[in-house]
Amino acid sequence: MKRPGTYLAAAAILLSVTVARSGHELPVYPSYYPHEIQLETVAPDRAGGLLSTGKLHAYIGAEPRFSGAPPDAVRSVESLGSLIAVRINPQSPHARDAAERCAIVTMIQRHAVRGAAWRFHPYPVTPMHGDYLQHADRAAAALAAASAAPDMGSLKVRADSRVAAALLRSEWQADTTWDAEIVEADLGMLTASRAYAMNGWSGPPWLRAGWFHAQLLLGAVTRTDTETAQIDELIERLETGRHISPADRINLERDLVAALGKGCHAAALGYTVRREYTNAEFSAGIENVGYDWLDGIASGIFLRTAKLKDFPWNGWLAVGISDRHGAAWNPIAGMTDRFGRLMWSAVGDAALLPSPYGPGWMINRVSDIKAGAP
Secondary structure (H helix, E strand, C coil): CCCCHHHHHHHHHHHHHHHHCCCCCCCCCEEEEEEEEEEEECHHHHHHHHHCCCCEEEEECCCCCCCCCCCCCCEEEEEEEEEEEEECCCCCCCCCCHHHHHHHHHHHHHHHHCCCCCEEECCCCCCCCCHHHHHHHHHHHHHHHHCCCCCCCCCCCEEECHHHHCCHHHEEEEECCCEEEEEEHHHHHHHHHCCECCEEEEEECCCCCHHHHHHHHHHCCCCCCCHHHHHHHHHHHHCCCCCCHHHHHHHHHHHHHHHHHHHHHHEEEEEEEEEEEEEEECCEEEEEECCCCCCEEECHHHHHHCCCCCCCCCCCEEECCCCCCCCEECCCEEEECCCHHHHHHHHHCCCCCCCCCCCCCCCCCCCCCCCCCC
């Protein structure tokens, strides 16, 4: 027969193990996608403070101004901002033939003022383009040629923007006459006139390709009839895609970029990097931020990946943009300004989205899954 004390000890142990208190929730909730997106125009001088205090989750466009160094929780992502090129004045007495034009181009490439505002890259397809590897050897050769360029006499060079003007040496200042011009082309503005949106499709298919951007950047200059005919033929073959293999297409793209530089009527100098900011603070910020090397966070992939860090369900995503909405709806091109394109990417639900790191597109809401044999 067991003693009563044994039962009392066992009961005490059971009571101590099974005691639990209800009403306590987890102090941290898992992140969720937002159920509402607030998109508003915010001036850069206000954006820094709103990002720092968590009142904005992301800011798109111009670089925000902070009162000091950005807080640790404010993170930046980089994307291609603009392309910089040099164009030769066909009326210049120093540019009478291809040899003289090439001497001017290589001199400007070698001696343009370096600075933090831009990155030197004397080839029109940049490392931020998804098809850069197809041009990497020629980009390296262009860099070597520009570094070995000889000095020459004085030049008159003008610039079309603040960033372009920062590349000018003091002895290059132009008056009413000029030999060359340094131009800056914003990538979004460069491609906006060629883009269209219809039935959930954005195009043309090569809208994000480096060779296409090279054509837009370097194509609008005076050339000989022979040079123009060669470029037009290459573009026609690329855009129609008739009877060409993937290897043939790559070779055609390389040939087109080479033809655009032939005769040194225009040439690439480099590019600028756009920095856009997000708030990653815990728990007021966002995470899982997807972005595009060409469009930055002003892309459909951002709105479909960003998650709020600490909400029990759903929540509000606050996005600021430096540009005002100024373009009306275009039934062919869609929204043609930055504000409108971002808004439409949120509500349009396109069938295809720009591939974040490639020159092509990815399927939206559909997965291409190949099932194995049972």
